Amino acid sequence: GAGVSQSPRYKVAKRGQDVALRCDPISGHVSLFWYQQALGQGPEFLTYFQNEAQLDKSGLPSDRFFAERPEGSVSTLKIQRTQQEDSAVYLCASSLRQITEAFFGQGTRLTVV
Amino acid sequence: GENVEQHPSTLSVQEGDSAVIKCTYSDSASNYFPWYKQELGKRPQLIIDIRSNVGEKKDQRIAVTLNKTAKHFSLHITETQPEDSAVYFCAARAPLGGSNYKLTFGKGTLLTVNP
Numbered sequence: 001g002a003g004v005s006q007s008p009r010y011k012v013a014k015r016g017q018d019v020a021l022r023c024d025p026i027s028g029h030v031s032l033f034w035y036q037q038a039l040g041q042g043p044e045f046l047t048y049f050q051n052e053a054q055l056d057k058s059g060l061p062s063d064r065f066f067a068e069r070p071e072g073s074v075s076t077l078k079i080q081r082t083q084q085e086d087s088a089v090y091l092c093a094s095s096l097r098q099i100t101e102a103f104f105g106q107g108t109r110l111t112v113v
Numbered sequence: 114g115e116n117v118e119q120h121p122s123t124l125s126v127q128e129g130d131s132a133v134i135k136c137t138y139s140d141s142a143s144n145y146f147p148w149y150k151q152e153l154g155k156r157p158q159l160i161i162d163i164r165s166n167v168g169e170k171k172d173q174r175i176a177v178t179l180n181k182t183a184k185h186f187s188l189h190i191t192e193t194q195p196e197d198s199a200v201y202f203c204a205a206r207a208p209l210g211g212s213n214y215k216l217t218f219g220k221g222t223l224l225t226v227n228p
Contacts, residue, residue, distance in 0.1 A: 004156075033216070042119070042202050042218035043157070055213050058114075091156070101147070102216060104156040 004105035006092050012111045013082045021077045021108045025094030032075050033102065034067055035091040043091050049075060082112045115140040115207040119219025127227050132193050134222045136203035137185040145206040145214075146179060146186045151221075152199045160201075161188070193226045200224070 005024040013019050025032050031050055035043035036059075045059040051072035060067070064082075069075040079086055089107040116139040126132050138146075144165040149157035163170045163177045163186065170177050174193075179186040190197055203219045 035218075040221070042117075042204075042220045045215055045217065048213070048215065050213070056209055056215060101159050101162070104149075104158070106156045 004092055004094050004103050006090075006105035006108050008108060009106065010109050010111075012113060015083060015112055016081050017112075018078065018080045019082055019110065021079075021090050021110070023075045023077070023092030023094075023105060025073065025075070025092070026096075026103060027073075029094035029096050029103075030072075031095045031097065031102075032069060033093045033095075034075070034077050035093065036061075037089040037091055037107070039088070046077070046090075079110075082110075084112050086110060087112045115143060115205055115215065115217040117203060117205050117217050117219045119203050119222060121222060122220065123223045123225070125225045125227065126193050128193060128195060130193055132188075132190045132197070132224055132226075134188045134201055134203070134224070135185060136187070136205075136219050137183075138205040138217075139184065140205070140207040141181075141184065143205040143207040146177070147204050147206075147216075148175075148177060148188050149202045149204065149218075150199045151202065157202060190224075193224075195226050195228050198224055198226045 007022045034046040037043045047067045048056040049069040064080045066078045089109050091107045092105045093102040095102045119136045147162035150160045151157040174191050176189045200221045202221045
């Protein structure tokens with residue numbers, strides 16, 4: 001595709017509900033990152049994939065957060081039993097290789113009510 | 114891990130004036146420093162970057178300087194225009210080991226250019 005695509009753009013979840021956020025990276029991009037951006041803040045690193053391998057998940061805030069990229073392309077970020085503090089924009093970024101520019105998707109705005 | 118501090122958090126300038134945003138980083142192993150511009154409701158987009166083997170880089174009205182010794186880098190925008198109004202984020206890339214790295218962002222600067 002032309003760029004990194006994320007879906008849905010907006011998600012409202014009731015507290016306790018599970019959600020799944022999707023990221024379609026640019027075709028051929030090896031590296032994929034998930035970030036969480038709270039209102040008025042910079043993106044905070046969540047996790048990183050190189051192809052299908054999740055090489056760093058140190059930013060995931062709790063064991064309710066889980067990410068996968070089973071075939072090395074599309075990635076899904078899953079949040080179980082959502083809490084109000086999970087409300088944020090979740091950004092996905094991809095890059096061709098480790099040392100090249102990271103391109104961001106438009107994000108998914110998650111609101112937990 | 115890497116920690117990136119960014120100042121100021123808000124900046125208001127008159128059209129035509131210059132704007133400067135400053136960032137410091139903590140990990141001396143960081144070797145790549147991109148700047149992103151994020152307009153309201155849109156994705157962050159790379160506007161300029163600098164690698165650790167270079168002290169300054171310029172692209173038309175924007176420039177970035179890097180002082181590795183002091184571990185700080187700055188974004189300079191000259192002849193500002195209303196369309197420069199946005200949130201600007203600095204970032205630092207630190208190696209995680211092997212060929213892996215992590216990009217750490219500052220908290221952002223809201224730049225407003227008044228016509």
